[in-house]
Amino acid sequence: MRNQMNPQIERIIQNIEKVMIGKRTVAELSLVALLANGHVLLEDVPGVGKTMMVRALAKSVSAKFKRIQFTPDLLPSDVTGVSIYNPKEMEFQFKPGPIMGNIILADEINRTSPKTQSALLEGMEESSVTIDGVTHILDKPFFVMATQNPIEYEGTYPLPEAQLDRFLLKMQMGYPEMDEEMEVLNRAQKTPPIEELEPVVSLSELKQLQLDIKDVYVDETIKRYIVELAQKTRTHSSVYLGASPRGSIALMKACQAYAFMYNRDYVLPDDVQYLAPFVFSHRLILKSEAKFEGITAEEIVKRVIARVPVPVQRLVK
Amino acid sequence: MRTVNSKRDWGTFFLYAFGFVLLWEWIRPLKELTDTGYLYMFIFYIFLSFVMAFFHVRMWISSPIKIFYILSCVHVLYLEEAFFSPTWFKGIFADIINNFGLVLAGEWVELTNVFRTIMFFVLIWLMTYLIHYWLLNRKRIFLFFVVTLIYITVLDTFTPYSAKEAIIRTIVTGFAAMGILTLNRILTKENIGRDFSFSKRWMTLLSCLIVLSVTVGLIAPKAEPIWPDPVPFIKSLNDKSGGGTKTIGYGVDDSQLGGDFVGDNKVVFRAEVESKHYWKVETKDYYTGKGWIASDRQSERITFPIESVVPIYDFEGDVEVREQEAIIEPFISYPHLVYPFGVRQAHALDMEFLEFDPSIEKIYFENNRSTIGRYSLSYKVPKYSVTKLKQITSFQQARLDRMFTQKYLQVPATLPVEVKKLAEEITKGHETWFDKVRAVERYFDQAMFSYSQKDVAVPGRNEDYVAQFLFDTKVGYCDNFSTSMAVMLRTIGIPTRWVKGYSGGEYKQLGSNSRKVYEVTNNNAHSWLEVYFPGSGWLAFEPTPGFSNNVSLNFDTYKQETPKAETPAPVKKPEPVKPDRKEEVDNKATSTFSFKLFWLKIKLFFKNEWEWILITGLALALLAVIIYRKRSRWLPHYLLFRFKFKKNDDSFGLAYVALLKQLELYGLKRKSDQTLRDYAKYVDTFFSTREMTRLTDRYELLLYKGALKNGTWEETKELWENLIKKTIA
Known part of the structure; x- marks a missing residue:
């Protein structure tokens, strides 16, 4: 593309590229979804850097990052949060679940029961969750990157079509090229660079971009x-x-x-x-x-x- | 959905009424124009159909009623058996089946009246259904209204049917029906309920409009018709007894000459001859002042065996002759033969005798039978010696038989004396008959005489045909010229006779024995005259301008004057295709409608020039194809020129699209799913530039943003021109 990139976005992408090698397209598309107030479904095998990608993105925009590892026994309350009785205060206290973040990685979403899936998907659609009759408005921006393992079918609950519709984009991460993978190894020898990432765009700036x-x-x-x-x-x-x-x-x-x-x-x-x-x-x-x-x-x-x-x-x- | 009840309201009632009136207008003229009778039966049938449609009579009830009505009508009109008896049914069915066979065979004339009546009823049935469909389902009647108007106006123009009131009736009913239908459409479309006051206002306005427009139409001044009423002309075509214009061809009665005629290129016969010459049918000798008749009206026909010598003696003495033969192939059967000057014998395969009428020198086939079989003629072509012809100077020298001179010098007592004076004046200074005849012949070559088949006068009760032509009209065709010359020569004592036949025709092809085949049509019908020279015989002269007869003359010692029309060698002036004689018709109404003549001219033009038209057409088509195929060559130049002086930014979009097309012509094809950016890159790679990309950036702004900076076209013009120029290379 000949056109110059928007400088703020260019900064984010460059920031991500510090830790992700050869994944510019995925970074761009993730940003597209983030900017368009949508969510992303990543369909790929484990270990290609999905988490890294999302964390880098979250760090670059100084957003709260949460991760949910979906398992068959995960309950909806594990996603949304739960009210716990506090004997000291003599009342129920709401413990927010991992959905109360800005950027959420929902790993292997198809491995959990549909009930739990819907808890996440409701949040994605409504930007709010209702727990014990109390509606909690989710933070803004709210961006879910869900992953799906395409090769395991045993004991999975494929997402119904209606719920797939909630995702703005679906993409594959793909394996890195030869040179790229060698560079990955090189970097892995040192301290993980993700820790050194600095935010380049503030949350309010991101909100403005979305507008x-x-x-x-x-x-x-x-x-x-x-x-x-x-x-x-x-x-x-x-x-x-x-x-x-x-x-x-x-x-x-x-x-x-x-x-x-x-x-x-x-x-x-x-x-x-x-x-x-x-x-x-x-x-x-x-x-x-x-x-x-x-x-x-x-x-x-x-x-x-x-x-x-x-x-x-x-x-x- | 409206209920059935609301459908059966006044609007619908009027619609049916108007549909009925419109259809009635179709039936009305039939009485006058065809032999269809009992029209009221058909009209009542239409009425019945509409009434049943209005009351929503079910198909299974209405159809039997209609069929019963149709059969009753047929019964009343044609049949005699007991109504609805088995034989009656049998008869009807046999008739229908029989007629279906005739229809399939295309024998339209044979169809019986019963069948035709039934078919007509069926047609009306279809029409009523169609009108019902138009009015209630389509809510449109315009097409039918216009067709009705066309039908009436065409009938009014081309037939005796007078549609003066019919037009008014149709206009009123048509407008009213369309007005109601429009109201219905608006009500349905806008979903307005049946609002009585609204309909009432609409109807009032509609009635006012109709009354106003009809009144204006009636009282407004009307333009004159741009063509004369063709009805008399058409009548004269259909009806041999009426009309003033005659079609050309061979007629028998020449006692009333004059009047217009129109051409007709029906082929009469084809002749295979050695050289082209005129064909005689008959000669006449008695001039009445209006035309020609035979002096001896009581003569009896002589029957003579075929192959024996024909009793016609056109020349005498020791005239030099050439023997020739001709084969005639008639296309139109007449009871008479056509024969050349100097005919000796006739031969025909299936014929034993011929009949000969000596009073007019006309040869008939046996028993007046008309034949279209071929026949051949042998004849002697004389070659008169001019020296001998020029020896004849006066009446005394001719020493002619008294009976003979009376016959061929006859002029009516009513002939104005000016004719003789004119003849004497023309021949003054000429001594010999030959020179005198030539002088009179030349007289008609002057510009004051013009050849025409139109606007040719008919002499009045007290007028002389020749005098009228010579001194008054000076416009005419062969009859005028030949008669005038014959009569003028008679007044100065030179015997003449008037000959009718055909001119030489049009060359068609080469025949056997190096003879040529000429085609003679009705347009070749002609008249001329023959002059008698004692000692030599009859010699043909041709006073009609534009025509020439090939007469052989021997100019051995005669060199004083350069001959004009007749040269020793057969002259072949191109034969003007002019219709030249006509069928005599009694009633002479003055209609100048010459549609047929106009059509003939067009046909002639195409017939004569078709090669050129074809060649030009093909050349133009070829040129167009070449120009189109080579458009990639000239189109860029045109585009450069077209956009050179455009200053407006609006041109930018047009120019870009034109460039896209031009690039495609050049061979850089853009796939339909290829975006402009992609394509621009491709084009730029091809030309090793960046121009297309730069231009495309601007165009994308225009197209996908709908915004264009001022002056874009001025800035990008050069880029555009460069790209266009690249496609020229």
Whole structure:
């Protein structure tokens, strides 16, 4: 991309890159989700640096970082927090759970029971949790990065489609390249650099950034392009259920954040094309025939993009 | 949804009424124009259909009623068996099945009246249903209204049907129906309930508008018709007894010459001959002052065997002759033969005798039978010696038979004396008959005479046909010229006769024995005259401008004057395709409608010039294809020029889109899913520049942000021009 990045965002990314090697794309996309007030679903195997990524992000924006390791026996109260009777005070005292943070890593979300999953997902959707009849407003910004292990199926509770819809983006971390991995080893010999990270953006600045992206202009032509893409996923022959209007909104918001990141106050079709696979693929339900053929949702989104013409002229009204 | 009751309101009632009136207008003219009778039956049928539709009579009730009505009508009109008896049914069914066969065979004329009536009822049934559908479901009647108007106006223009009131009726009912339908549509669309006061106001306004527009239409001054009423002309075509314009062709009656005629290029016959010449059918000798008749009206036909010598003696003495043969292939069957000057014998395969009318020198086939079989003719083409012709100077020398001179010098007593004076004046200073004849012939070559088939006068009761042409109108066709010359020569004592036949025709192809085939059409019908020279015989002359007969003359010792029309070698002036004779018709109404002539001219133009039209058309098409295929060459120049003087920033978007198209033509194709940025990079890589990217940045701003900085076009013009120029290379 030719455009210069927004300086504040550039600083965050550079900060993350101090500890994460070769993961600029993931950092960018995570920031897109953070700026667009969305959440991220990371689908990857353990040990590729998901936690590191989230912690680095949290540190860079001086946000409260919390981590929840989901296990089959985790209870909703373990996520949201619990009221405990304090004999000294003679009353129940609320002990906030890990959800009461700014940036939360929900590790292996598919390993816990749906009940616990919904406790997190409710918080993600409503920005609040209700415990013992008391509604607790969550901190702002509130950003969840959930991970899902794609290879283990025994004893997992795959997220239902409706809940997958809550995530703005879904992406893979991927293994590092040869050189990158060697550099990782080099750094691991010394003290973990994560401890030395300094915040580069204050929380209030981040909130301001989240407000700013709403001003990014989305032209009618672009909106139409987004809607056409969404509609094409609905009519695709391999798709059982296409992207919902919520998906179209998510794509538009992600595009706004992405354009803002690159210092633009308007959205390009390039942004749409780049982000659409991340936004749409987890929202599609494929037909079983397509699954048998080994077609992935990402491929379908790419085919849809190839089929919808890019708007290059003003709409004729 | 409105209930059935509300549907059956006054608006619907009026709609049906108007639909009924409109359909009635279609039936009305039938009485006058066709032989359809008992129209009230059909009209009542329409009425019945609409009434049943209005009261929502169910299909299974209304259809049997209609069928019963139709069958009753058929019964009343045509059938005699007991109504609804088995034989009656059998008869009807047999008739219908029989007629279906005829329809499939295309034998339209054979269809019985019963069947046609039933079919007409079925048609009306369909129409009533269609109108019902238009009015109530589509709520639109405009199409039907316009078609009705066209129907009425066309009938009014081209048939004797007078649609004066019909137009008013149609306009009123059509407007009213459309007004009500519009109201219904608005009510449905805006979801307004049936508001009585609203409808009432609407109706009042609608009535006022209709009354106003009809009144204005009635009292407003009307433009004159831009063409004359074609009805008399069409009538004259349909009805041989009426009309003033004649179609060209061969007619028998020449006693009333004059009047217009229109051309007709029906082929009469094809002739295979050695050289082109005129074809005679008959000659006439008695001039009445209005036209020509035969002097001997009591003569009997002579029957003679085919192959024997035809009793026509066109020349005498020791005239030099050439034997020739012609084969005639008739396309239109006439009872008479066409024959060349100097005919000797006729040959035909299936014919034994010919008949000959000596009074007009007309040869008929046996028993007046009309044939279209081929026949051949052998004839002698004379070559008169001019020296001998020029020896004839006066009547005495001719020593002609008294009967003969009476016959061929006859002029009516009513012939104005000016004709003779004019003839004498023209021939003054010429001694010999030949020179005199030539002088009179030349007289018609002057510019004051013009050839025309239009606006040719018919002599009045006390007028002479020749005098009118010579001194008054001076406009005419072959009849005028040939008759005038024949009569003028007679007044100065030179025997002449008037010949009718066909001119040489149009060359078509090469025939057998190096002969040529000419096609003679009705347009070639012609008249000319023959002059008698004692000692030589009859010699044809051609006073009509633009025509030439190939007469062979021997100019052995005759060198005083350069001959004008007749040269020793057969002259082949291009034959002007001019219709030249006409069918005589009694009634001479003065209609100048010449639609057919106009059409003929267009057809002639295409017929004569079709090669050029085809070549030009093909060349233009080829040129267009080449220009289109090579557009990548010239389009950039055009674009450069087009945007050169544009200062406005609005041009930027247009220019960019034009550039995209041009780049595509150049071969840098953008995939439909390729973004402009990507494409710009691709283009820039191709041209090793950064121009496209810079230009695209601006265009993205315009397109995806809807904002453009002032002066963008001025700034980027150079980039744009550079890119366009790159596509030229």
